[in-house]
Amino acid sequence: EIVLTQSPGTLSLSPGERATLSCRASQSVSSSYLAWYQQKPGQAPRLLIYGASSRATGIPARFSGSGSGTDFTLTISRLEPEDFAVYYCQQYGSSPPYSFGQGTKLEIK
Amino acid sequence: EVQLVESGGGLVQPGGSLRLSCEASGFTVSSNYMNWVRQAPGKGLEWVSVIYSGGSTYYADSVKGRFTISRHNSKNTLYLQMNSLRAEDTAVYYCATDRDAFDIWGQGTMVIVSS
Numbered sequence: 001e002i003v004l005t006q007s008p009g010t011l012s013l014s015p016g017e018r019a020t021l022s023c024r025a026s027q028s029v030s031s032s033y034l035a036w037y038q039q040k041p042g043q044a045p046r047l048l049i050y051g052a053s054s055r056a057t058g059i060p061a062r063f064s065g066s067g068s069g070t071d072f073t074l075t076i077s078r079l080e081p082e083d084f085a086v087y088y089c090q091q092y093g094s095s096p097p098y099s100f101g102q103g104t105k106l107e108i109k
Numbered sequence: 110e111v112q113l114v115e116s117g118g119g120l121v122q123p124g125g126s127l128r129l130s131c132e133a134s135g136f137t138v139s140s141n142y143m144n145w146v147r148q149a150p151g152k153g154l155e156w157v158s159v160i161y162s163g164g165s166t167y168y169a170d171s172v173k174g175r176f177t178i179s180r181h182n183s184k185n186t187l188y189l190q191m192n193s194l195r196a197e198d199t200a201v202y203y204c205a206t207d208r209d210a211f212d213i214w215g216q217g218t219m220v221i222v223s224s
Contacts (some may be wrong), residue, residue, distance in 0.1 A: 001131035002121065033210075035211065037156075037211070039155075043215055044203055044214040044215065044216055044217055045146075045154065045203075045211070046214075047209075047210055047211060050122070050209045050210035050212070051210075054209070056210075057210060058214075061188070063198075088153065088154055090210070090211070092155075092207060092210055093210070095209070096159055096167035097156055097167070097169050098144070098156040099156065100146075100154040100155065100156065101151060101153075101187075102153050103153045103154075
């Protein structure tokens with residue numbers, strides 16, 4: 001089973017700043033099968049990025065994903081007030097189990 | 110509109126059973142990979158199970174042998190039969206379809222396992 005470790009656990013930033021979230025895998029993940037999700041309190045997760053770098057439908061361009069192998073990054077170029085939430089990375093698609101990272105909480109500084 | 114709606118959650122005693130349903134609209138369940146994901150209170154996301162379009166099923170080790178994923182094609186509905194429930198199964202259970210990653214999620218249904 002692939003274990004995904006996200007860092008930092010909590011990220012404190014101000015609106016307008018740039019956010020960089022990391023996801024490291026215990027073994028190589030096909031870039032076709034790495035996703036990022038945003039979750040706000042009381043809501044279901046929302047897909048942001050799939051295939052490591054492709055934005056899902058309706059996701060603003062300030063969200064971008066990059067990386068390959070065992071190291072992946074989600075970048076939010078300029079934080080908007082609605083971006084403060086918990087973010088999860090996930091490996092999916094090829095062989096179950098489909099693991100999630102433990103999450104990064106992005107909070108307002 | 111593409112939508113998933115879960116139902117069937119509730120309070121159950123340890124050792125009991127529950128069946129969750131996930132009704133789809135706007136797309137065909139049997140043509141897609143369909144998943145269950147859960148989230149314990151205050152915790153992160155945990156993948157539970159998947160059923161492929163071809164019918165193959167897979168489970169997380171934590172539920173293997175106790176949970177069964179299935180679908181009813183004519184009702185366009187996904188199910189999760191949960192037996193031998195434990196306190197640690199307490200969570201919000203989401204269904205999600207995997208087209209380009211888990212792109213469509215239901216609103217979730219809460220399962221509480223407690224005496």
